[in-house]
Amino acid sequence: MKQLGSALLIASGLMLGACAQHQLPEPGFNTPSALSYINTHGAKVEVRLPAQGFVTASMVIDSKRASDAAQVSDNVTRSAVNAGGVVGLLIASAINTQTGVGVLERDARNSAEHDARPMTTLLAEQNLEAAISRRYQQTSQAAGLPAAQGQISALVLVEPRLVLSADRGSFILVNRVQVQDIAGSVLYQRRIEVVGQPFRSCGAQCIDDGHLEWAKVNEQLEVCIDEAMRVFAQDLRAGEGVADAGEQTVRYVLDGRRVVERGRLLPSAGVYHRYRNLDGAIKSVPMPFENMAAQSVSP
Secondary structure: OHHHHHHHHHHHHHHHHHHHOOOOOOOOEEOHHHHHHHHHHOEEEEEOOOOOOOEEEOOOOOHHHHHHHHHHHHHHHHHHHHHHHHHHHHHHHHHHHHOHHHHHHHHHHHHHHHHHHHHHHHHHOOOHHHHHHHHHHHHHHHOOOOEOOOOOOEEEEEEEEEEEOOOOOOEEEEEEEEEEOOOOOEEEEEEEEEEOOOOOOOOOOOOOOOOOOHHHHHHHHHHHHHHHHHHHHHHHHHOOOOOOOOEEEEEEEEOOEEEEEEEEEEEEEOOEEEEEEOOOOEEEEOOOOOOOOOOEOOO
16 A cells, blocks of 8 residues: 555656646736836837747647547556556556657657748748837837837837647747836736638648748738737736626637637627636637627727
């Protein structure tokens, strides 16, 4: 019994270690001073692209294979604990990295990295950072945020990245947005995710050769940037505790997958429907929510 208890403690440690590899989402917040500071001093928009990994792709694992692999991993772990206690568990852990869930995750990760390369190559051929920075700056002013005029101003720091969808035909623009005062204190922080629409057009008999057209990709990138800054300006003015409805269950279909998440509905604009989830992140999707009437605002 003591040996089994030790094995379970180690199992818990291994599980916690695996979970620690996935960062918890940063809390989103909007202090009352964020908007007043921008209105008083204006805002300087700065865009920082990551040195690497600007483009990633979502990992795709078949649900049936994942269920079978999980069962295999569970059986191996149980058999090892019963037969060898702590040592058996360590052996099972090593085996599971090469079989079952471990190998599925590794294959999915390798496939995602491979699938992200064409988009990475395409964007590397463009003067991307300068073009994206200009778009964020222009859209922030179009959304009604005053530009910085003097030496003292608010810093709107945007750290964007692209995540390709499961079918690799669209992407999500994920933005980490902060408002900082002149001393570097963070007055506002939010993760804003905007789902783009397909950048590939293909008929019923089309065979996708993986070719990417910059014009179509850039069109969706600009649309997502514009929506992200509109969402930011709307959220900044709304304040932390203001929402059009209480917490609800939000349902919609994204990339052939049904998404169900708790959150607060926000006013929509054009084709985009918005909500803030329980982690404080705002998501904007170009499809309606199921069985919900959304309040619209001017885009």
